[in-house]
Structure formats: C-alpha cells, structure tokens
Amino acid sequence: MGPFLETLIGGLMTGMLYSLIALGFVLIYKASGVFNFAQGAMVLFAALTMARFAEWIPQWTGLSGKLLVNLLAFGVAMLVMVAAAWLIERLVLGKLVNQEGITLLMATLGIAYFLDGLGQTAFGNDIYKIDVGLPKDPIFLFEKAFQGGVLINQEDLAAAVIAAALVAALAAFFQYTGTGRALRAVADDHQAAQSIGIPLSRIWVIVWSVAGFVALVAGIIWGSKLGVQFSLSLVALKALPVVILGGLTSVPGAIVGGLIIGVGEKLSEVFIGSYFGGGIEIWFAYVLALVFLLVRPQGLFGEKIIDRV
Amino acid sequence: MLYRENGQFKTSYVADQQIFPILQDRVAIALLLAFAFVVVPLVGNEYLFRAILVPFLILALAALGLNILVGYCGQISLGTGAFMAVGAYAAYNFEVRITGMPLLVSMLLGGVCATAVGVVFGIPSLRIKGLYLAVATLAAQFFVDWAFLRVKWFTNDSSSGSVSVADLRVFGVSIETPVARYLFCLSFLTVFALLAKNLVRGAIGREWMAIRDMDVAAAVIGIRPVYAKLTAFAVSSFIVGVAGALWGFVYLGSWEPAAFSIDRSFQLLFMVIIGGLGSIMGSFFGAAFIVLLPIVLDRLLPALGALVGMHFDTAIVSHVVFMIFGALIVFFLIVEPHGIARLWSTAKEKLRLWPFPH
Numbered sequence: 001m002g003p004f005l006e007t008l009i010g011g012l013m014t015g016m017l018y019s020l021i022a023l024g025f026v027l028i029y030k031a032s033g034v035f036n037f038a039q040g041a042m043v044l045f046a047a048l049t050m051a052r053f054a055e056w057i058p059q060w061t062g063l064s065g066k067l068l069v070n071l072l073a074f075g076v077a078m079l080v081m082v083a084a085a086w087l088i089e090r091l092v093l094g095k096l097v098n099q100e101g102i103t104l105l106m107a108t109l110g111i112a113y114f115l116d117g118l119g120q121t122a123f124g125n126d127i128y129k130i131d132v133g134l135p136k137d138p139i140f141l142f143e144k145a146f147q148g149g150v151l152i153n154q155e156d157l158a159a160a161v162i163a164a165a166l167v168a169a170l171a172a173f174f175q176y177t178g179t180g181r182a183l184r185a186v187a188d189d190h191q192a193a194q195s196i197g198i199p200l201s202r203i204w205v206i207v208w209s210v211a212g213f214v215a216l217v218a219g220i221i222w223g224s225k226l227g228v229q230f231s232l233s234l235v236a237l238k239a240l241p242v243v244i245l246g247g248l249t250s251v252p253g254a255i256v257g258g259l260i261i262g263v264g265e266k267l268s269e270v271f272i273g274s275y276f277g278g279g280i281e282i283w284f285a286y287v288l289a290l291v292f293l294l295v296r297p298q299g300l301f302g303e304k305i306i307d308r309v
Numbered sequence: 310m311l312y313r314e315n316g317q318f319k320t321s322y323v324a325d326q327q328i329f330p331i332l333q334d335r336v337a338i339a340l341l342l343a344f345a346f347v348v349v350p351l352v353g354n355e356y357l358f359r360a361i362l363v364p365f366l367i368l369a370l371a372a373l374g375l376n377i378l379v380g381y382c383g384q385i386s387l388g389t390g391a392f393m394a395v396g397a398y399a400a401y402n403f404e405v406r407i408t409g410m411p412l413l414v415s416m417l418l419g420g421v422c423a424t425a426v427g428v429v430f431g432i433p434s435l436r437i438k439g440l441y442l443a444v445a446t447l448a449a450q451f452f453v454d455w456a457f458l459r460v461k462w463f464t465n466d467s468s469s470g471s472v473s474v475a476d477l478r479v480f481g482v483s484i485e486t487p488v489a490r491y492l493f494c495l496s497f498l499t500v501f502a503l504l505a506k507n508l509v510r511g512a513i514g515r516e517w518m519a520i521r522d523m524d525v526a527a528a529v530i531g532i533r534p535v536y537a538k539l540t541a542f543a544v545s546s547f548i549v550g551v552a553g554a555l556w557g558f559v560y561l562g563s564w565e566p567a568a569f570s571i572d573r574s575f576q577l578l579f580m581v582i583i584g585g586l587g588s589i590m591g592s593f594f595g596a597a598f599i600v601l602l603p604i605v606l607d608r609l610l611p612a613l614g615a616l617v618g619m620h621f622d623t624a625i626v627s628h629v630v631f632m633i634f635g636a637l638i639v640f641f642l643i644v645e646p647h648g649i650a651r652l653w654s655t656a657k658e659k660l661r662l663w664p665f666p667h
Binding site for chain 2 (some may be wrong): 006109116287290297299
C-alpha cells in the first residue's frame with residue numbers, strides 16, 4: 001500500500017504542474033481560438049529572463065536580500081512577458097484575424113522558434129538556476145499507518161500548492177472582476193462581445209499577458225526543479241495530452257486532465273512499464289488521452305462540437 | 310503574349326483532361342525535366358548535390374505525401390516524422406534480414422509498413438477532428454520514437470537505435486556518388502509526383518477534397534468518410550515512408566531515431582503550409598524555401614557581421630538563425646496565408662494578360 005500511495009501522491013503533484021502549463025493553452029484558446037504552440041517557448045523564455053535577472057540585479061545594484069532580488073526579477077520578467085504579449089498581438093495575431101486554425105497554429109510555431117532563439121541569444125544557453133527558496137528536504141507522512149510511511153518531496157508539495165493557489169486566483173479573476181467578465185464574453189462570442197463595446201485587441205493582450213504570467217510561474221517551478229535550460233520548452237509537449245484530455249475550452253478540464261495524466265503516467269511507469277522495457281511515460285499520456293477522446297471527441301469537459309451542414 | 314492559350318482547341322476528352330492543358334506548360338515542364346536530369350548532373354558540384362539538392366528532393370517528396378493528408382483531405386498530422394522513421398527502419402530491416410533484397414523493393418516495402426502504421430494511427434481521425442486530431446497524432450510520433458529506441462528487434466540489436474547502411478546498389482549500379490544519389494532521388498520524386506497528381510485529380514482525390522471542405526456534407530452526398538480518410542492516411546503515409554527510407558539510406562547513410570524527431574514533423578508541416586495547402590507544386594516550393602532558408606542565413610549572417618566589423622560565434626549564429634526563421638515564417642503567413650503556390654498562380658494569371666492587361 002505504501003509504494004502505491006507514494007506513486008499516487010507523486011503523480012497528483014506532477015499532474016498539478018502539468019495543469020499549470022495546460023492552463024496557459026486553455027486561456028489563449030478560449031479567448032482567441034488560437035492553439036498556442038509557443039506556450040513551451042514562453043515558459044522557457046520567462047524562466048530564462050527570471051533566472052538571469054536574479055543573477056544580474058545584485059551585480060548591478062549591489063542589493064543582497066534574496067527575497068527582494070527574486071521579487072525584482074519576477075517583476076522584470078513579468079514586464080517582459082507583458083511586452084511580449086503586446087508585441088505578439090500587435091505584430092502577429094492582429095494581422096491574422098479570421099485565418100484558419102492551422103495557419104494560426106503554424107504562426108504560433110513561428111513565434112516559438114523566435115522566442116527560443118531570442119531567449120538564448122539574449123540570455124545565453126547554459127543551464128541556469130532559479131532559487132526562490134522552495135524547501136528541498138523530503139518528509140514522511142503516515143508513518144504510523146504503514147511500515148516506513150509515505151515519502152513526499154517537499155518541493156513538489158510546495159509547487160502543487162502554488163499551482164492550486166494560482167488556479168483558484170485565476171478562477172476568481174475570471175468570475176468576479178470586470179476584466180474577467182469581458183474575457184469570458186470574448187471567449188463566448190467574439191462578435192457579440194465586440195458589438196457591446198469590448199475592445200478585442202486589448203482583451204487579447206490581457207489574455208496573452210495572463211498566459212505569460214502562468215508561463216512565468218510554471219517556468220519558475222519547473223526551473224527550480226530541473227534547472228533552466230532548453231529542455232524546459234519541451235515540458236509543454238507533456239502538457240498537450242492534458243489539454244485535449246480535459247477539453248481545449250475548459251479550465252477545470254485542464255486541472256482534472258492534469259491530475260489524470262500525472263497519476264496515470266506515474267502508475268503506468270511503475271506498475272506496467274517494466275513489461276514494455278521502461279520509459280513509456282512519454283507516449284502513455286498521449287495514448288491515454290487518445291483513448292478518452294475516442295469516447296468523448298471534445299475532451300472530458302470541452303464544449304460539444306456540433307457539425308451543421 | 311507568350312503565355313496564352315488562345316487557339317489551342319481540344320477535340321477529344323483525352324486532350325481536354327490532360328495534366329497540362331496549355332502547350333506552353335508542357336514545353337516548360339519538359340524543359341525543366343531535361344534541365345534537372347541532364348544539365349544539373351553535368352554542372353553541379355559535390356556540395357550542391359550533398360547539402361542542397363538531395364535533402365531538397367527527399368523532403369519535397371515527404372512534403373508531397375503530407376500535403377495529400379493535410380492539404381487535400383484536411384486531416385492535420387503532427388506525426389509525419391514517425392511515418393518517415395517507420396519507412397526508414399522497416400526498409401533497413403528488409404535490407405539486413407533478407408539477403409539479396411533489392412534496394413528498391415525494400416524501400417517500397419518500407420513504404421508499405423509505414424502505410425500500415427499510418428492507417429492504424431489514422432483510425433482516431435474517424436472520431437476526432439481538427440486540433441484535437443493534430444495533438445492526437447503526436448501519439449504516433451512519441452510512440453514510434455520510443456519503439457525504435459527501446460525495442461531492440463527493430464534496430465537489429467544496435468545500441469541507442471543507431472543503424473547504418475553501405476554500398477547501395479540499384480540494378481547492379483552503385484549509387485554511392487553524389488550525382489547518382491541525386492538522380493536516384495529525382496527519379497523517385499518525378500514518379501511519385503506524377504502518381505500523386507493523377508490521384509488528386511481522380512475520383513479518390515475529389516472525395517478527399519469533399520471531406521476536407523465539409524465532412525458531414527460529403528457524407529450526405531454518399532462519400533464514405535471512413536474510406537476517404539483512411540485512404541488519405543494510407544497514401545500519405547506510403548509516400549512519407551518511402552521518403553523516410555530515402556532520407557535514411559541515401560541522405561544520412563547512418564541514422565538514429567532523433568533524425569525523425571518531432572522537429573522533422575514540424576518542418577514538414579511548415580513546408581506544406583508555406584508552400585500551399587492542396588497543391589502539388591506548393592510542396593516543392595515549400596521544401597525549397599525551408600531547405601534553403603537556414604543554409605542561406607547560415608552563410609549570410611557571418612558575412613554581414615564581418616561587414617560591420619563584428620564577429621559572431623557559431624552558437625550565436627545558430628540562435629539568430631532560429632529567430633529569423635521564426636520571424637520569416639510568421640511574416641510569410643501574414644503576407645500570403647495561402648502559400649507560395651497562390652503567388653505562383655497569381656503570377657500566371659498576370660502573365661496571361663501581359664503585356665496588355667486591359
């Protein structure tokens with residue numbers, strides 16, 4: 001029971017991190033119908049900005065407090081992401097209104113290439129560290145209930161808590177603020193939203209900024225786990241099955257999907273992986289999502305796709 | 310003036326339905342083929358063949374295959390690299406395990422294996438559509454990557470899935486020289502382009518296009534979606550698989566699964582989109598653009614840097630090439646979302662009226 005529970009909890013926490021990235025996809029898809037392949041590049045870019053400025057700010061200004069430096073670097077990275085969002089809306093998406101989904105998808109791939117190149121040109125291509133003081137030591141739970149208890153990585157736990165808090169904050173933002181309401185209106189129907197005076201281009205900038213913020217948080221958490229390096233942009237590929245499993249248009253879907261994929265991936269690797277020669281994590285998530293989609297083509301919580309002739 | 314079909318009357322259905330109905334087009338294509346088959350081998354140097362022409366021809370073939378699926382049948386696939394890998398590794402297995410297997414046959418059999426895998430991964434397309442399908446086809450990509458890395462049988466027990474072939478012969482003629490390789494790939498491309506062109510203007514091609522334009526309406530007028538979608542997956546995967554075998558055997562010589570990674574799939578999709586969806590010609594344009602662009606940028610950037618007195622190291626150059634590549638792709642999509650093929654047809658329209666446009 002102990003190992004099973006340990007895998008289960010580990011899976012849930014990894015799943016929470018997947019949800020965090022999946023959330024970025026869903027936000028943008030809901031508001032603008034763009035399937036944003038650049039989300040992974042945004043995660044990498046944001047993490048690189050944060051890591052480098054956390055290193056540079058003490059050198060330039062002589063500030064020393066870790067919290068202060070990290071906060072400043074976070075602010076700078078956020079500013080950069082907002083600027084990026086504004087530029088993307090201005091230079092790319094604003095010009096591609098009314099194009100087909102696949103053209104927009106390829107445009108975001110172009111953005112992804114650009115951001116990958118820019119990030120590494122401007123900030124270098126070594127492995128950088130982000131240290132925001134997430135606790136590292138593992139802790140033991142339920143020591144009374146089982147022999148040996150259940151080992152939990154505190155870092156994962158903290159990350160999962162942050163992710164959950166972020167999701168709650170975003171849900172509140174969408175539900176209770178004027179801007180959030182406007183975002184939901186745009187997501188519902190572009191033209192209707194525009195006709196009652198909601199400025200589409202500003203909404204898109206906001207959505208991309210929010211996605212940039214989510215990418216930044218995801219980048220910090222993943223970055224402090226794995227180090228900030230190029231492979232960080234590949235983490236987004238692991239979040240893709242989460243998005244289609246949960247449904248492209250659903251925020252709760254991203255979370256539930258993330259948990260399912262996270263748990264499924266870990267359990268499969270531990271309990272059936274050895275029959276296949278190991279390393280099945282990477283495709284298992286996709287096959288799992290595929291099987292779900294065969295039953296519900298729009299994902300678990302996505303809007304039903306209705307075809308009219 | 311020169312390019313006008315006035316006076317070219319058709320008196321039979323055969324004449325009316327040929328691929329190039331205009332005389333000038335036929336002449337131009339004949340000249341182009343003669344140039345590619347005769348003049349280029351005479352004047353080209355080794356670098357041109359190895360680094361530019363052979364990859365261009367093979368990737369154009371793969372883009373052609375992908376265009377049938379994405380451009381003609383409207384099913385977005387991000388798993389093209391996987392089908393190329395299946396073609397390459399299957400052809401390798403036929404070549405290694407059966408002694409005396411002719412190269413051509415094992416390549417075509419590699420294509421057949423890719424067809425089988427393509428149809429299996431095409432089955433979800435009956436239920437799943439659009440972007441969901443695009444992401445679902447990534448399952449093929451990751452599964453195949455994993456299989457060739459981990460399942461030793463596929464790679465003849467070599468470590469990390471790397472295999473190599475040597476001493477390629479077709480009908481007893483060695484194709485080890487760059488010119489021979491070029492001609493080999495060119496012949497493949499010519500034959501498959503002709504086949505593909507004839508397929509897409511026949512009954513099956515029209516079914517694909519009907520499914521692409523609106524699958525429910527197509528089903529209503531009696532087109533079987535199952536048949537149309539799966540044949541599109543089959544034909545596309547076959548061509549892509551053969552292209553994969555060529556890529557492994559003729560271009561790389563020795564390869565590992567990373568040669569057919571997800572980046573390859575994206576690259577091919579770029580070719581199809583930039584070249585023009587639903588256009589055979591577009592696949593060639595797209596392949597030329599995507600193959601040439603990094604090469605040109607790689608040479609141009611250090612030259613430009615030297616001009617203003619700056620020196621870039623290679624890492625910076627490769628990152629800047631990445632940036633410019635991404636930016637140019639976005640630029641192209643904004644300027645001409647229908648691809649280079651559309652520019653080409655606009656140019657032809659203009660040419661027909663030239664020099665008296667009124």
